Amino acid sequence: MNVMGLNFGYHGSVTVVSNGVILSHVVTGKEIDKNMARGVTKATIKKALDDAGLRLKDIDMVPVVNWYADRDTDGTEMFDKTADGFSITNDQGIEFSLEDYGRFYNNNNMVAQGTFDLNIGDQKTKCMIVDHLFAHCAYAYLTSPYENAAAVCIDTMDGVAHNNAIYYFNDDGKAFRLWRRDNQFQVMNLYNAFTDSMGYYPAIENLDILQGLSKKYKKDFKELDRICWPNVIQMGDIFHGDMWVHLNLFNERPHIPEKREYYPSLANEGDVDDAWLKKTEKPSAETIKCAASVQYVVENSVKNYIEKIVKTYPKLNVCVGGKVTMNEGAMKHVKGENVFTTPSHNDEELSAGAALFVADQLTKNKKKEIITNEKGKIKDPLSHIKEL
Numbered sequence: 001m002n003v004m005g006l007n008f009g010y011h012g013s014v015t016v017v018s019n020g021v022i023l024s025h026v027v028t029g030k031e032i033d034k035n036m037a038r039g040v041t042k043a044t045i046k047k048a049l050d051d052a053g054l055r056l057k058d059i060d061m062v063p064v065v066n067w068y069a070d071r072d073t074d075g076t077e078m079f080d081k082t083a084d085g086f087s088i089t090n091d092q093g094i095e096f097s098l099e100d101y102g103r104f105y106n107n108n109n110m111v112a113q114g115t116f117d118l119n120i121g122d123q124k125t126k127c128m129i130v131d132h133l134f135a136h137c138a139y140a141y142l143t144s145p146y147e148n149a150a151a152v153c154i155d156t157m158d159g160v161a162h163n164n165a166i167y168y169f170n171d172d173g174k175a176f177r178l179w180r181r182d183n184q185f186q187v188m189n190l191y192n193a194f195t196d197s198m199g200y201y202p203a204i205e206n207l208d209i210l211q212g213l214s215k216k217y218k219k220d221f222k223e224l225d226r227i228c229w230p231n232v233i234q235m236g237d238i239f240h241g242d243m244w245v246h247l248n249l250f251n252e253r254p255h256i257p258e259k260r261e262y263y264p265s266l267a268n269e270g271d272v273d274d275a276w277l278k279k280t281e282k283p284s285a286e287t288i289k290c291a292a293s294v295q296y297v298v299e300n301s302v303k304n305y306i307e308k309i310v311k312t313y314p315k316l317n318v319c320v321g322g323k324v325t326m327n328e329g330a331m332k333h334v335k336g337e338n339v340f341t342t343p344s345h346n347d348e349e350l351s352a353g354a355a356l357f358v359a360d361q362l363t364k365n366k367k368k369e370i371i372t373n374e375k376g377k378i379k380d381p382l383s384h385i386k387e388l
Helices: 042-052 098-105 132-142 187-200 209-214 222-227 243-250 285-312 347-363
Strands: 002-007 013-018 021-027 062-065 086-089 112-120 123-130 148-154 164-170 175-182 318-321 339-341
Touching: 002 042, 002 347, 013 042, 013 347, 021 042, 021 347, 062 112, 062 132, 062 347, 123 132, 123 347, 132 148, 132 164, 132 318, 132 347, 148 285, 187 209, 187 243, 187 285, 209 285, 222 243, 222 285, 243 285, 285 318
Parallel strands: 002 062, 062 123, 148 318, 318 339
Antiparallel strands: 002 013, 013 021, 086 112, 112 123, 148 164, 164 175
8 A cells, every 4th residue: 555645835745655654755845955845746746756666656545735725915825736737626527625625624523535636737646635733643643652642733723723633543443533623722823923023034944043042041930830821721811811912011012013923934925014023143132031931931831731631641642743843942841651752843744644644544554563664663754764
């Protein structure tokens, strides 16, 4: 069974999986000497297939994540899929529309939809649409050592309206269950919003900036525990748990930006018109304090969130994934005897998570038989493909 995962979002990627094992993983941006690049091209697909020693005709299924991704202020999609002849159609040849996509994403009972035809120029293959947050969770679980676990994704946004999710997976029967999926755990959105409005746009390409600045601040921030999760969501909070408002007031910002995060999310795409602090070679004391306060709230909220799960259900295996893995300060608090965290990845892992999930569902191989090599479990499948 050969599966090729595609991520058409801002960190486009292709992952080829054969019988549950990752054979190749190609990131679109790296192929054109960029940090990140949108979507997938014919060239990206060819490179991934060549690396895997396969051809398109050998692929049994193509799970697709972020088919409709960021749009400009006038509604234009930021990646032109028609340039390489990409389209998704049903059996009657009717194209999978933005409205269809919206209905899929707003149905919490669905993690995948299909099958459809993925058209690539004059070629076609079968495909499925896979949910963004679910792909993060699937990657965390399927690369973990556990045969059953709660996979926790702490992210920014799935392109629609959600920023976190918990799915339970069990290798027995290939079961998966939704336990949580909403927009109520806002820490990574908070981090990105301050990164953008402090002059470091685009946040998605500068996820280490505030962490680095925060290390220069030496004072204690215990007074901010009231803004951390779960304290901030208690009944009676004057801003209904809105960390963004609290931290703006704590840092005495005279002008609170109209926008929380700037879209589209890559360099030279958005319009930054009201950044409060300007990026300088030598950050001011004000900038450093603000960065440190944001990092403190992010770190301790993540710590409290995972600790709550682990302490409440100590026998539950927990896997953590999503953009939170790129926040080193937060991840140092994510620990426990039954806790697994994926290596630091941005959305380039989505193609891998979707491909591994579909392969796992279709082949029905026992989990312990896949994603390993003769040396046993590897630390990061996407960084050690040659070993596989």
